[in-house]
Amino acid sequence: MKYAFTPEQLADPQLGPAAKAVRSCVHCGICTATCPTYVVLGDERDSPRGRIVLMKEMLEKGGAPTPETVHHIDRCLSCLNCKTACPSSVNYQRLVDQARTHIQDHYKRPLGDRLMRWALATVMTRPRLVRIGLLLAKIGAPIAVLLPGRLGAMAKMGLMARPQGPEPVNFPKPAQVTQRIAIMPGCVQGALAPQIDTAVGRVLARRGIELVALEGAGCCGSLPHHMGREHEAREWAKKAITAYEQGKYDGVLITATGCSAAMKDYAHLFAGDPVWESRAARFAADARDFAELCTPLAATPPHPLRVAYHPACSLQNSLKMNGVGEAMLEAAGFTLTPFLESHLCCGSAGTYSILQPELSGAIRQRKLGHIAAAQPDVLVSGNIGCLQHLAAGEGLEQPIMHLAELLDWAEGGPKPANLDLSRV
Numbered sequence: 001m002k003y004a005f006t007p008e009q010l011a012d013p014q015l016g017p018a019a020k021a022v023r024s025c026v027h028c029g030i031c032t033a034t035c036p037t038y039v040v041l042g043d044e045r046d047s048p049r050g051r052i053v054l055m056k057e058m059l060e061k062g063g064a065p066t067p068e069t070v071h072h073i074d075r076c077l078s079c080l081n082c083k084t085a086c087p088s089s090v091n092y093q094r095l096v097d098q099a100r101t102h103i104q105d106h107y108k109r110p111l112g113d114r115l116m117r118w119a120l121a122t123v124m125t126r127p128r129l130v131r132i133g134l135l136l137a138k139i140g141a142p143i144a145v146l147l148p149g150r151l152g153a154m155a156k157m158g159l160m161a162r163p164q165g166p167e168p169v170n171f172p173k174p175a176q177v178t179q180r181i182a183i184m185p186g187c188v189q190g191a192l193a194p195q196i197d198t199a200v201g202r203v204l205a206r207r208g209i210e211l212v213a214l215e216g217a218g219c220c221g222s223l224p225h226h227m228g229r230e231h232e233a234r235e236w237a238k239k240a241i242t243a244y245e246q247g248k249y250d251g252v253l254i255t256a257t258g259c260s261a262a263m264k265d266y267a268h269l270f271a272g273d274p275v276w277e278s279r280a281a282r283f284a285a286d287a288r289d290f291a292e293l294c295t296p297l298a299a300t301p302p303h304p305l306r307v308a309y310h311p312a313c314s315l316q317n318s319l320k321m322n323g324v325g326e327a328m329l330e331a332a333g334f335t336l337t338p339f340l341e342s343h344l345c346c347g348s349a350g351t352y353s354i355l356q357p358e359l360s361g362a363i364r365q366r367k368l369g370h371i372a373a374a375q376p377d378v379l380v381s382g383n384i385g386c387l388q389h390l391a392a393g394e395g396l397e398q399p400i401m402h403l404a405e406l407l408d409w410a411e412g413g414p415k416p417a418n419l420d421l422s423r424v
């Protein structure tokens with residue numbers, strides 16, 4: 001695609017890769033069929049190809065974008081299905097990330113929108129504040145369920161949370177330690193579902209991996225990053241990098257695939273920074289996802305439970321680990337229940353489910369309809385955002401849990417509290 005970026009823009013370490021992504025697009029439209037927002041809305045401006053044109057014009061011109069441009073870019077999930085489908089290898093991620101940062105820096109959103117985004121970036125990155133929010137949602141449940149729009153979406157997600165047990169501080173130590181991995185505390189997951197990290201600790205201990213809580217780190221920064229709040233994302237990343245540099249580890253883990261993808265991209269977050277780029281690159285090289293560490297154990301007997309697996313977009317399109325979750329479940333003896341459009345985003349996408357509740361809800365209901373038609377016994381995913389979002393949908397009858405919880409149970413760990421075996 002032709003463009004008019006200046007040599008200075010092309011040389012910019014953040015804008016340059018976005019401009020190159022524009023140049024690679026040949027406007028073929030192959031990506032459109034894989035885009036969940038285009039599939040639901042049928043509007044070219046809500047397709048990858050249409051958004052590339054809008055983002056190119058916005059970034060070339062600089063300055064404040066039009067409300068229409070912001071509207072269509074805001075409706076992008078950043079699921080990166082288009083990036084995977086594109087035969088010209090257009091790096092849509094660089095473009096949409098840069099577009100979000102540009103909007104954050106140059107566009108004045110209505111006051112309510114600014115307040116909501118500030119609240120999400122402030123509360124959801126801090127487990128203590130998330131816990132207070134959960135408590136308030138439970139106290140105000142009769143009113144909370146009646147709230148419209150974004151507030152209703154946020155309240156509903158809080159009401160669906162079923163934390164089981166405290167956040168793990170110490171993890172089981174394997175008899176023979178083969179790897180010592182630092183585990184990031186993360187943000188919302190610790191408050192909403194601490195049982196996930198507990199299960200991960202047991203699963204990895206069976207594989208000789210000792211987890212050590214990474215003191216001094218917090219959120220990975222992916223949440224503010226997806227709202228274009230690059231400065232805040234970098235501050236969180238710096239905390240994580242500094243904390244990791246204080247110890248000797250064989251790697252660093254976070255147990256949500258969306259966060260793993262963000263950590264593995266830290267070098268770009270600091271591109272051009274003379275101090276932090278190389279430190280970020282070292283950290284990113286050591287970042288691990290649960291799916292990389294959870295190697296199959298010795299042959300496991302077949303299990304009658306039929307499992308529908310929802311692969312998070314971050315696992316498929318950012319980490320490029322397509323089919324890995326399914327292989328882990330099959331290796332553990334489970335029978336996979338395939339369902340239609342399993343490769344499409346569920347509509348969660350970080351804060352998207354709160355900021356775009358109607359569209360996100362429509363995408364979710366389409367997914368839940370396909371899952372219901374397949375009639376599994378249990379629904380599994382590897383990302384807390386997908387788990388919470390799908391659980392808050394209408395008509396999901398199956399229990400839903402993190403991949404690690406089900407694997408842990410299959411390997412002799414405790415049965416997940418919501419796993420109903422009477423269905424089998």
Ligand code: SF4
Nearest residue numbers: 025026028029031086
């Ligand atoms: S598939 Fe790739 S090259 Fe074709 S329109 Fe989409 S982004 Fe552009």
Ligand code: SF4
Nearest residue numbers: 035076077079080082
């Ligand atoms: S990132 Fe996802 S929602 Fe956004 S344009 Fe690409 S496929 Fe569509």
